[in-house]
Amino acid sequence: MTAPEDDAAGALAGTPEEQRAALERWRLVLGEPGQSVLAGGQLSEAGAGRDAALDWLYGRDEDLERRGVRQPRHGGDGPSVVTTVDWLDDITTLFPKETIERLQRDAVERYEIHDVVTDPAVLARIEPNPTLLKAVLRTKHLMNPDVLLLARRIVEAVVRQLVEKLATEVRHAFSGARSRTASRFKVARNFDIRRTLRANLGRYRPEERKVYVETAYFVSRTRRHLDQxxxxxxxxxxxxxxxxxxxxxxxxxxxxxxxxxxxxxxxxxxxxxxxxxxxxxxxxxxxxxxxxxxxxxxxxxxxxxxxxxxxxxxxxxxxxxxxxxxxxxxxxxxxxxxxxxxxxxxxxxxxxxxxxxxxxxxxxxxxxxxxxxxxxxxxxxxxxxxxxxxxx
CATH class of the missing domain: 3.40.50.410 (von Willebrand factor, type A domain)
Structure with missing residues (x-):
C-alpha cells in the first residue's frame, strides 16, 4: 500500500500553492492522525487556527477516546481554556458562512453546547440562522428574561426571512387558478397537457415514441376568491x-x-x-x-x-x-x-x-x-x- 501522502499528492494538480492548500484541507479533514499527509510540514497559521477550532468542537467526541485516536482531556498547565465566545469569534473569521452554520448546528444539536443560545455574550455575537432558531425554541425555558430578550432577536430575524420567502410563493399561488375554460392565449404556464395529448393521440408514432401535435390547448386563469x-x-x-x-x-x-x-x-x-x-x-x-x-x-x-x-x-x-x-x-x-x-x-x-x-x-x-x-x-x-x- 502507498502512504496517504503519496495518494493525496498523486491526486493533486495545479501550482505548488494549490497542492499545499489541498493537502492542508485533507489534514483538517483527518485531524491530528492525518499529520503525515503534510509530509513533515506544518499547518499554516490560518490552518492551525481552523484545526484548533475544529478540535474544540469535534475533539469532545467520546468515540475518539474509545478508538484510541486521542487521549482523554485533563487539566494542567496548558494554554487557557477557549470559551464558546472565543470559539464563535474564531470560526467567524476562519470559515465561510455555510461552514459556520454547520459548526453551530453541530455545537447545539450534536454536542448540546447550550450556551450558544443561552449566554448573553454569545447571543450578542451570533448571526441568526434557522439552526439557531430551533435551538432557541428548544432551550428558551432555560433563559432568564434578559437572555430571552436577546434570543428573540434570532427568532425575529429568521422568521422575517422565512415569511418574506414564503409570502412570495403564496402570492404566486393565489394570483390565479387554472379554470376549465379553454383560452386562445398561448402561455406556457397555462399549457393543458392532458387535453393536448388526448386530442393528438392519433398522431402517435410508436417507432419514434413521439406524439406529433397539430393543435395545442391552453386554459385560462381566474382570480381566486369566492366561498370561504x-x-x-x-x-x-x-x-x-x-x-x-x-x-x-x-x-x-x-x-x-x-x-x-x-x-x-x-x-x-x-x-x-x-x-x-x-x-x-x-x-x-x-x-x-x-x-x-x-x-x-x-x-x-x-x-x-x-x-x-x-x-x-x-x-x-x-x-x-x-x-x-x-x-x-x-x-x-x-x-x-x-x-x-x-x-x-x-x-x-x-x-x-x-x-x-x-x-x-x-x-x-x-x-x-x-x-x-x-x-x-x-x-x-x-x-x-x-x-x-x-x-x-
Whole structure:
C-alpha cells in the first residue's frame, strides 16, 4: 500500500500553492492522525487556527477516546481554556458562512453546547440562522428574561426571512387558478397537457415514441376568491417536529387574511393549545410554543373536528410524526369520520424546506386507508394545494 501522502499528492494538480492548500484541507479533514499527509510540514497559521477550532468542537467526541485516536482531556498547565465566545469569534473569521452554520448546528444539536443560545455574550455575537432558531425554541425555558430578550432577536430575524420567502410563493399561488375554460392565449404556464395529448393521440408514432401535435390547448386563469374555506393546522410540538412547528407558524401567518381562507393554528402534545389569536404574529406565537412532552394526536384531531364549519370546504392538516401516545384506534376512527364527511385531510410528517418525512409508517398506512393523504410538503407546496382547492 502507498502512504496517504503519496495518494493525496498523486491526486493533486495545479501550482505548488494549490497542492499545499489541498493537502492542508485533507489534514483538517483527518485531524491530528492525518499529520503525515503534510509530509513533515506544518499547518499554516490560518490552518492551525481552523484545526484548533475544529478540535474544540469535534475533539469532545467520546468515540475518539474509545478508538484510541486521542487521549482523554485533563487539566494542567496548558494554554487557557477557549470559551464558546472565543470559539464563535474564531470560526467567524476562519470559515465561510455555510461552514459556520454547520459548526453551530453541530455545537447545539450534536454536542448540546447550550450556551450558544443561552449566554448573553454569545447571543450578542451570533448571526441568526434557522439552526439557531430551533435551538432557541428548544432551550428558551432555560433563559432568564434578559437572555430571552436577546434570543428573540434570532427568532425575529429568521422568521422575517422565512415569511418574506414564503409570502412570495403564496402570492404566486393565489394570483390565479387554472379554470376549465379553454383560452386562445398561448402561455406556457397555462399549457393543458392532458387535453393536448388526448386530442393528438392519433398522431402517435410508436417507432419514434413521439406524439406529433397539430393543435395545442391552453386554459385560462381566474382570480381566486369566492366561498370561504377553512384551513386547520394541527401541529405536533414534540421535540422532533421543531422545524415543522416553525414553518407551520410562518405558513399560517402567510395564509392569514387571504381572501377565501380562514386559518386556524393549533399546537398539541398531551394537551391542546389554540394559537389562532397569535397567527398574525409568528414571532410571538413561536415564543409561546412549548416543545417536548408526550403526544396525544387523537385529542388534537378531535379538537380540530370541532372547529369545522363546512366539512366540504375545509382542509384539516395534521403535522406530526404520527407516533401516537394516546389511542391509535380513536385516531384512525376520527380521521375516517372527518374524511367521510367531505373534509380534505392531510397528514404531513414534515412541513419544512426539506420535506424529508420521518414517521410511524404503519400509522401512516392506517390513516391513508381511512381517507387521509399522507406524506410531506414544503410550505410552498402546501400553499399551492390550498390555493388550488380555494380556486375551484
Amino acid at each position: 374555506w377553512q384551513v386547520i393546522l394541527l401541529v405536533d410540538q414534540s421535540g422532533s417536529m421543531t422545524g415543522s412547528v416553525i414553518h407551520s407558524a410562518v405558513t399560517a401567518a402567510c395564509l392569514w387574511g387571504l381572501p377565501g381562507v380562514k386559518t386556524h393554528l393549533v399546537a398539541f402534545d398531551t394537551a391542546v393549545v389554540d394559537l389562532t389569536a397569535d397567527v398574525d404574529d409568528p414571532v410571538e406565537l413561536l415564543m409561546k410554543v412549548q416543545l417536548g412532552g408526550g403526544t396525544d394526536i387523537a385529542k388534537a384531531v378531535a379538537y380540530g373536528a370541532g372547529l369545522i364549519e363546512q366539512p366540504r370546504r375545509t382542509i384539516l392538516v395534521l403535522i406530526s410524526d404520527l407516533y401516537e401516545g394516546g389511542s391509535e384506534h380513536r385516531l384512525v376512527r376520527l380521521v375516517r369520520d372527518i374524511a367521510e364527511q367531505g373534509t380534505k385531510v392531510l397528514c404531513l410528517a414534515a412541513l419544512d424546506e426539506d420535506a424529508d418525512p420521518a414517521f410511524d409508517r404503519d400509522m401512516g398506512r392506517r390513516l391513508a386507508d381511512a381517507g387521509a393523504a399522507v406524506g410531506a410538503m414544503t410550505p410552498g407546496q402546501l400553499a399551492a394545494f390550498v390555493a388550488e382547492q380555494v380556486g375551484r
